[in-house]
Amino acid sequence: MRMIETDVLVIGGGPAGALLFCLLARRGLRATLVERETTAERSFRGETIAARSVVTLRELGFGPALAKHGFVELTGISFWENGERIVRADYRSFPIDALPIDIPQPALIEAFLAAAGGAPRCEVMRATTFLSLVEEDGVVRGAMLKTRDGETLEARGRLVVGADGRFSRTRKASGLEATITPMERDFLWFKLPRPVDWGSEAQLVVERDRHLVILPTFPDLLRVGFNLPKRGFEEIRKRGIDAFRSDIAALDPRLAKLVAAHIQGWQDTSFLEIFTAELREWARDGLVLIGDSSHTATPILGQGVNLAIQDAVLLAPAIAAALSRTANDVVRAAELAEFVAKRRAHKSMVTRFQRAQETSLAESSPLGTWLRRARLRALDLFPLKYRLLDRVLNAPHDMPREAIHVGAV
Ligand SMILES: Cc1cc2nc3c(=O)[nH]c(=O)nc-3n(C[C@H](O)[C@H](O)[C@H](O)COP(=O)(O)OP(=O)(O)OC[C@H]3O[C@@H](n4cnc5c(N)ncnc54)[C@H](O)[C@@H]3O)c2cc1C
Structure with missing residues (x-):
């Protein structure tokens, strides 16, 4: 059986995995990205990128690639009921120097992979599927993979990153328990x-x-x-x-x-299918989960890609620090604890807001819909709506500068 040696084995080339791979490559680290599809043209996915991540992508140097492809800027959001506009927020009134954009996910992923292109110790393995984890004494040491030609491979690394989306097989194999709440x-x-x-x-x-x-x-x-x-x-x-x-x-x-x-x-x-997935632990010794695999969100306010991008940006420096600590030991869960705590706080806040909105939108009784309208009308009158939405839409506000600057392309 063929063996592959790497340092970071990233499973899944969606926004989370592809950006993380790019940022690791830019740091000169050894990484392998495993993606089961042959191209980035996967099934239809989220295309709206929240303003916070637009700023992050610009800071990382992706502004020209996004501009070259083209995108649509969203200028606001409004809520209509029976032909009447009940509440409206103008995105230009938020204290952030960007608007949310809409761009096809394949273009975004290709931009990440192009920016990683040519890094000497990095490889993208397409048409390759994660099968199971390789574990020794309770520590994750790598993964079993299968190519589309039917070849089975063993890939060994110091950290496996599960970025394989909302139905993550890495998550299931990890034994990390997820609470799945159907909406x-x-x-x-x-x-x-x-x-x-x-x-x-x-x-x-x-x-x-x-x-x-x-x-x-x-x-x-x-x-x-x-x-x-x-x-x-x-x-x-x-x-x-x-x-x-x-x-x-x-x-x-x-x-x-x-x-x-x-x-x-x-x-x-x-x-x-709409559900949220929440995990108490995102990491084990030798493994961490990011993006939808660690926290599936609902479509309300289009936060899935934003969460995935912010995960990747914050994880890259944490991995670099952990790898530099020893020459060949696995990355320990404790070394990623700060990353997990920060990202979980962001995700929990988004989920709380999304659940409240989902409950409100599922209201069908005359009294319930009247109360919903009354609440939204009241909200529309106060500048408070910008403060409230800004916290959810444009978090986090405290991304360490180091995470951005070292990863810039
Ligand atoms: C129809 C739809 C509309 C959406 N709209 C929006 C939106 O407008 N805005 C927004 O922010 N979010 C939206 N989302 C959510 C958004 O797409 C996700 O939150 C985001 O893509 C998560 O990124 P990720 O990298 O974590 O996972 P994914 O994008 O799901 O990427 C996971 C990758 O892992 C690969 N993979 C899976 N299993 C394996 C395996 N066993 N081996 C190897 N590779 C594997 C997959 O092929 C995929 O490329 C939408 C989702 C859907 C389905």
């Missing part, structure tokens, strides 16, 4: 051409416990999320695509003609 509804996403006069705000269109999230998307599209009752996708499929199109048109008549022309079947939609 009351799931989501169906689809894309439509964006009318020229649409504007560039994110919109939430609500009627009782049904809602649409409508996001201007690169290059000239709308990305629309339609909430479904939990496990309601089969039911919706049984009713047929015409009934689905009618549901969308009833919620937002502006979309009626667009869905009629552009949603031909279920192949034009992507299903997203």
Whole structure:
């Protein structure tokens, strides 16, 4: 059996794993990235990057790559009910020098990998799947991998980083216990051409416990999320695509003609099961989890990519420090404790906010929806809304400068 020797074995080339790999490469560390797909064109994923991470990416030197590809800037967010705008936040009023952007995930990941390109001690292994962990005396020493040609490999490293997403196999293999909390509804996403006069705000269109999230998307599209009752996708499929199109048109008549022309079947939609995953421990000796594998968020306010990026930026210096401590020992969980504590605080705050919003959006009784409207109307009148949203949208505010500057490309 072929053996691979590395220092950091990153499993999963999504935003978390690809950025971490890039930052390790830029530090001259030895790293291997394992990704099961052959290209970055994976299934449809999140495309909105919160303003905080836009700032971080610029500081890391990715501004020109993002500009070269192009993106859509989102200028605000508004909440509509029965054709009336109940609350609106202008993203330009936040104390941060960036707007959230929408850019396809493959472009982002390719920018990270291109910036790592050519680093002498780094390798990207595509079409390779993580199978299981290699453990000795309770310490993780590496992983068993399988290539698409059917070859089984053993990769040994001083740290395995599980960045393999919301259904993480690394997490399951690690034995680190996750609390999975299903939300009351799931989501169906689809894309439509964006009318020229649409504007560039994110919109939430609500009627009782049904809602649409409508996001201007690169290059000239709308990305629309339609909430479904939990496990309601089969039911919706049984009713047929015409009934689905009618549901969308009833919620937002502006979309009626667009869905009629552009949603031909279920192949034009992507299903997203909504749950949160929370772990008490993110690390063991020789292993750490980041991104969705350590903390799956809900789509509210598009924080998944932001959390993944911030994880990678903060983890890279922690790994560098741990590796430099000894010549070849594994990275111990205790050495990553500060990283985990900081990142968990951010993620917990986002999850608390998302759960409260999800409960409020799932409200269907006349009294409940009246109270929701009253609360949002009151919020709209006070500048407090900017303080509240800024804490969630634009955290963290205390990224160590070292994490940014050493990793800059
Ligand atoms: C439909 C949809 C819409 C979303 N919209 C938004 C949004 O607008 N904004 C936002 O911030 N977030 C959004 N999200 C969430 C966002 O996509 C995730 O939070 C983000 O991608 C997490 O990054 P990650 O690197 O942790 O995981 P992922 O992006 O899931 O990457 C994990 C990688 O690991 C690979 N992998 C998995 N298993 C293995 C294995 N066994 N071996 C090797 N490789 C493996 C996968 O192929 C994948 O490339 C959305 C998610 C979905 C599904």
